[in-house]
Amino acid sequence: MKPGKEVLEKNLLKSVKRTMHENVMGGVFFICALVSIVTTIGIVIVLLAEAVDFFRQVSIIEFFTRVRWSPTIKPSEFGVIPLISGTLTFTFVTALIALPAGLLAAVYLSEYANNRLRAILKPALEVLAGIPTVVYGYFALVYITPLLRNIFPAIRTFNVLSASIVVAIMIIPTIASISEDSMRAVPRSLREAGFGLGVGKFKVTITIVVPAALSGIVSSFILGISRAIGETMAVTIAGGNLARIVNPLNPASALLEPIQTMTAAMVEIGMSDVTGDSVAYKSLFAVGLTLFLMTFLLNVVSQFIKMRYREKYQ
Amino acid sequence: MITRGSGARRKKHSEIIKNTVLAGIGDNIQSEKIKGRIFTGFCVIATFFGIVSLASLLVYVFYDAAGWLDLQFLTSAPSRFAEKAGVYPMLIGSIFVVSLVAVFSLPLGVGAAIYLEEYAKDNFVRRLIEMNISNLAGVPSIVYGLLGLGLFVALLDMSHGIIIVGAFTLTLRVLPIVIVSSQEAVRAVPVSHRYGSLGLGSTKWQMIRSVVLPEAVPGIMTGMILALSNAMGETAPLIMIGAATSIFTAPRGLFSSFSAMPLQIFAWSDFPQEGFRHGVTPAAIVVLLVVLLIMNGIAIYIRQRYSNKKR
Amino acid sequence: MEKENIEEERDVSEPATILDVSKLNFYYGDFRALTDISIKILRNRITAIIGPSGCGKSTFLRCFNRMNELMGETRVEGEILLKGKNIYDSDIDPVRLRRNTGMVFQQPNPFPKSILDNVVYGPKMYGLRNKQKLTDIAVESLKRAAIWDEVKDRLHVSALSLSGGQQQRLCIARAIAVEPEIILMDEPASALDPVATIKIEDLMRTLAENYTIIIVTHNMQQAARVSDYTAFFMMDENRSGMLVEYGKTDDIFTNPEDKRTEDYITGRFG
Numbered sequence: 001m002k003p004g005k006e007v008l009e010k011n012l013l014k015s016v017k018r019t020m021h022e023n024v025m026g027g028v029f030f031i032c033a034l035v036s037i038v039t040t041i042g043i044v045i046v047l048l049a050e051a052v053d054f055f056r057q058v059s060i061i062e063f064f065t066r067v068r069w070s071p072t073i074k075p076s077e078f079g080v081i082p083l084i085s086g087t088l089t090f091t092f093v094t095a096l097i098a099l100p101a102g103l104l105a106a107v108y109l110s111e112y113a114n115n116r117l118r119a120i121l122k123p124a125l126e127v128l129a130g131i132p133t134v135v136y137g138y139f140a141l142v143y144i145t146p147l148l149r150n151i152f153p154a155i156r157t158f159n160v161l162s163a164s165i166v167v168a169i170m171i172i173p174t175i176a177s178i179s180e181d182s183m184r185a186v187p188r189s190l191r192e193a194g195f196g197l198g199v200g201k202f203k204v205t206i207t208i209v210v211p212a213a214l215s216g217i218v219s220s221f222i223l224g225i226s227r228a229i230g231e232t233m234a235v236t237i238a239g240g241n242l243a244r245i246v247n248p249l250n251p252a253s254a255l256l257e258p259i260q261t262m263t264a265a266m267v268e269i270g271m272s273d274v275t276g277d278s279v280a281y282k283s284l285f286a287v288g289l290t291l292f293l294m295t296f297l298l299n300v301v302s303q304f305i306k307m308r309y310r311e312k313y314q
Numbered sequence: 315m316i317t318r319g320s321g322a323r324r325k326k327h328s329e330i331i332k333n334t335v336l337a338g339i340g341d342n343i344q345s346e347k348i349k350g351r352i353f354t355g356f357c358v359i360a361t362f363f364g365i366v367s368l369a370s371l372l373v374y375v376f377y378d379a380a381g382w383l384d385l386q387f388l389t390s391a392p393s394r395f396a397e398k399a400g401v402y403p404m405l406i407g408s409i410f411v412v413s414l415v416a417v418f419s420l421p422l423g424v425g426a427a428i429y430l431e432e433y434a435k436d437n438f439v440r441r442l443i444e445m446n447i448s449n450l451a452g453v454p455s456i457v458y459g460l461l462g463l464g465l466f467v468a469l470l471d472m473s474h475g476i477i478i479v480g481a482f483t484l485t486l487r488v489l490p491i492v493i494v495s496s497q498e499a500v501r502a503v504p505v506s507h508r509y510g511s512l513g514l515g516s517t518k519w520q521m522i523r524s525v526v527l528p529e530a531v532p533g534i535m536t537g538m539i540l541a542l543s544n545a546m547g548e549t550a551p552l553i554m555i556g557a558a559t560s561i562f563t564a565p566r567g568l569f570s571s572f573s574a575m576p577l578q579i580f581a582w583s584d585f586p587q588e589g590f591r592h593g594v595t596p597a598a599i600v601v602l603l604v605v606l607l608i609m610n611g612i613a614i615y616i617r618q619r620y621s622n623k624k625r
Numbered sequence: 626m627e628k629e630n631i632e633e634e635r636d637v638s639e640p641a642t643i644l645d646v647s648k649l650n651f652y653y654g655d656f657r658a659l660t661d662i663s664i665k666i667l668r669n670r671i672t673a674i675i676g677p678s679g680c681g682k683s684t685f686l687r688c689f690n691r692m693n694e695l696m697g698e699t700r701v702e703g704e705i706l707l708k709g710k711n712i713y714d715s716d717i718d719p720v721r722l723r724r725n726t727g728m729v730f731q732q733p734n735p736f737p738k739s740i741l742d743n744v745v746y747g748p749k750m751y752g753l754r755n756k757q758k759l760t761d762i763a764v765e766s767l768k769r770a771a772i773w774d775e776v777k778d779r780l781h782v783s784a785l786s787l788s789g790g791q792q793q794r795l796c797i798a799r800a801i802a803v804e805p806e807i808i809l810m811d812e813p814a815s816a817l818d819p820v821a822t823i824k825i826e827d828l829m830r831t832l833a834e835n836y837t838i839i840i841v842t843h844n845m846q847q848a849a850r851v852s853d854y855t856a857f858f859m860m861d862e863n864r865s866g867m868l869v870e871y872g873k874t875d876d877i878f879t880n881p882e883d884k885r886t887e888d889y890i891t892g893r894f895g
Contacts, residue, residue: 018517021519022517022518022519025518025519026429026433026518028425029425029426029428029429029432029433030429030433031425032421032422032423032424032425032426032428032429033425033426033429033430033434033443035422035426035489036426036443036446036447036450036489036490036493037443037446039450039461039486039489040446040449040450042461042464042465043453043457043458043460043461045464046460046461046463046464046465047457047460047464049464050464100360101360101363101364102360103360104356104357104359104360104361105357105360105361105364107357108354108357108358108360108361109361112354112357113361121361121365124365125361125364125365127368128364128365128368130543130547130606130610131368131547131603132546132547132548132549132576132602132606133547133549134547134549134576134579134580134583135375135547135576135579135599135602135603137580137583138579138583138595138599139371139374139375141583142583142591142592142595143371143374143375144371165367168364169363169364169367169368172360172363172364173364176361200346200347200350201350202346202349202350202353202354203346203350206353223452226452227452229454230452230453230454230455230456230457231454232454232455232456232549232550233549233550233576233580236580237580237583263454263456263550266456266460266550266554267456267550267553270459270553270554270556271553271559276468284460285460285464288456288457288460291454291456291457292453292454292457295452295453295454296449296452296453298452299448299449299452300449302452303445303448303449
């Protein structure tokens with residue numbers, strides 16, 4: 001018996017039914033991909049709609065120049081500067097810890113650790129990134145601040161430093177993994193050129209490998225900063241809700257006292273009972289828009305750097 | 315140019331070279347080595363800083379939770395009194411919402427990945443979509459809460475803080491993760507298998523359904539678990555859409571009010587009493603971490619099992 | 626050429642043309658990969674396509690099942706008539722065409738599924754669900770591919786556990802299971818060891834009783850051993866593939882008409 005004879009039709013002509021079926025499947029998948037576009041458009045529209053409404057009642061100038069943020073407590077005032085100050089302070093301190101640590105960890109993993117060590121350390125670092133930020137916030141408030149009190153007796157219950165430490169721990173894996181990928185992509189021949197000239201490993205690493213991987217490293221830094229800016233729960237729980245302008249020249253005041261970041265302010269409004277048409281409710285979206293624009297800009301720059309400068313070094 | 319007395323001068327010259335250059339190189343190597351050691355030391359500290367810190371914090375929290383984490387804790391509702399407090403409604407809420415997120419994000423995410431890898435030509439539209447997905451991954455999660463608030467609650471007139479709104483919002487939040495990991499999984503399927511299928515006269519969809527997707531399953535599953543772990547720990551978006559930070563009854567259906575584990579932890583972090591601060595709240599944290607551990611354990615198991623099976 | 630008698634084991638009646646290629650020009654984008662190919666492939670015969678590397682042999686092979694279209698912007702001038710119908714007509718469904726034209730690739734590419742699932746993949750895709758019929762088809766195909774005895778006890782084992790030569794015969798069984806009229810083979814034995822190669826070559830001769838086989842090979846000895854007809858391709862000055870000479874294998878190898886053919890056969894180049 002010839003296999004399959006009765007199965008097959010020798011008809012080789014196109015069938016309308018099948019063509020339609022294939023097109024339908026392609027269309028279904030296309031719609032799935034469109035959801036992501038719709039999401040972005042949705043975010044932009046939602047933020048803009050309410051923010052525009054907000055700016056009809058509170059002028060943009062007031063928003064960006066007044067120095068008092070008090071949406072719910074009378075007299076209400078909507079100056080976003082303290083929030084931006086809080087966000088930038090927190091981000092700066094976090095970056096101060098996380099960026100060098102992430103880079104050094106990446107160097108270690110890429111250049112010094114052997115395969116077995118790397119196989120253990122990389123997943124271990126991933127665990128750091130997987131702990132929910134609420135938990136980190138709690139750790140900062142309940143375990144780290146008391147510990148820091150031993151070193152800085154003046155530290156307040158809510159302060160920048162504790163929150164920065166835990167968020168730095170959280171984003172070190174991101175920075176380390178992206179930077180490490182960039183460094184491992186640097187061809188061996190470049191390193192060997194350095195070694196061949198009698199240069200030691202330390203110098204080869206910082207003068208040859210790191211510069212060659214710079215675009216990926218910088219991109220990872222920007223990504224880390226963006227995440228710190230958008231970080232919410234850890235800084236809400238441990239950083240406090242005091243909207244103030246930070247004096248950069250007074251590190252004690254900057255690090256050891258509470259602040260309120262943009263994200264923490266949003267949470268505060270979200271948890272209060274403001275009605276949907278109140279100015280306070282709409283101010284939530286104005287701050288949200290500002291936040292979105294900041295992180296969006298950073299992400300675009302990060303992608304741009306990664307794409308544009310990748311060719312130059314490889 | 316040969317000069318007078320060059321013999322003696324040349325000898326002296328080479329002595330100088332020998333003494334300065336070689337001596338210089340010798341000194342340099344010593345100090346370089348020391349610098350190298352210090353540098354490596356910093357690298358090691360940096361690498362282990364986070365791991366050691368987290369390990370210590372986990373020890374603290376498990377220690378505090380011991381004694382408070384029992385069956386009563388898992389089956390009671392929250393309370394002002396630490397001894398009576400429990401996480402049951404939040405546990406159910408979390409599991410309910412995250413399960414829905416799985417149901418919504420899997421088809422959407424895998425569908426988008428299939429479109430991008432199998433149907434889209436490598437042109438501007440495809441790059442735009444992929445860039446957009448990258449950007450969405452970087453948007454702070456609280457902004458997704460605003461999206462949920464503005465879209466589902468305000469525009470579509472759904473109630474505050476109900477399960478379905480939470481599920482939709484979190485789905486949008488984790489969708490980029492699912493898409494990117496599914497894309498990688500699909501891309502990893504060898505081209506030769508695709509040609510083998512097409513050469514036999516299968517249609518594109520048949521090839522995807524019976525060759526590409528089965529091979530991509532482990533990668534897709536791992537991505538899903540990663541996404542769901544994220545969803546499990548999300549707090550800010552749920553606050554924005556109006557989920558309660560504390561609730562006394564477990565949600566019954568899609569339109570019930572709900573609360574989730576991270577929200578309860580957030581609420582309890584405000585309670586200064588010892589029973590909470592070093593008892594109930596750590597216990598709740600441990601419950602959340604254990605759930606995440608189980609989820610990730612499943613992911614690792616799936617990955618192991620499938621990579622052994624195939625080769 | 627078509628009127629002459631062939632050996633007794635074969636079909637004694639005159640071999641008919643099954644594929645009539647007429648002034649085929651094939652373009653990848655702007656690049657003309659094949660120039661003015663005209664050739665008649667005969668039914669139930671093994672036709673070998675030989676020539677130096679890069680001269681478009683594989684591209685030509687893939688014209689018969691329109692697989693080239695999957696690899697980018699392509700254009701075809703001329704015709705390939707399958708029993709009188711041009712396979713490039715707009716009302717021809719390439720997917721259905723590929724069901725009629727099996728393909729075996731240079732690197733064996735079984736699916737990471739069981740041996741049985743590999744073989745029944747085709748019929749299953751075409752809608753056959755009856756388990757018994759599927760199994761019958763699989764058994765028959767595996768027998769025809771001369772691999773049944775080696776796998777009959779382990780049909781549910783992963784196909785990847787087979788050796789390279791066995792995997793290739795499995796791929797042949799998979800291709801046969803859909804009952805094609807034509808089997809295209811793109812250097813099917815080049816990735817295999819000599820023992821496995823001989824098995825494949827023996828298999829080809831058996832298969833020719835039921836199928837038309839077109840094989841691309843860079844191994845001239847293989848072409849001489851296995852094929853009934855041989856087509857010699859070369860690159861022209863524009864790097865486009867052209868057909869230099871086509872005829873019965875015996876004639877091509879003992880008494881080629883074109884000097885370029887003779888040079889290639891005797892190893893003066895390529």
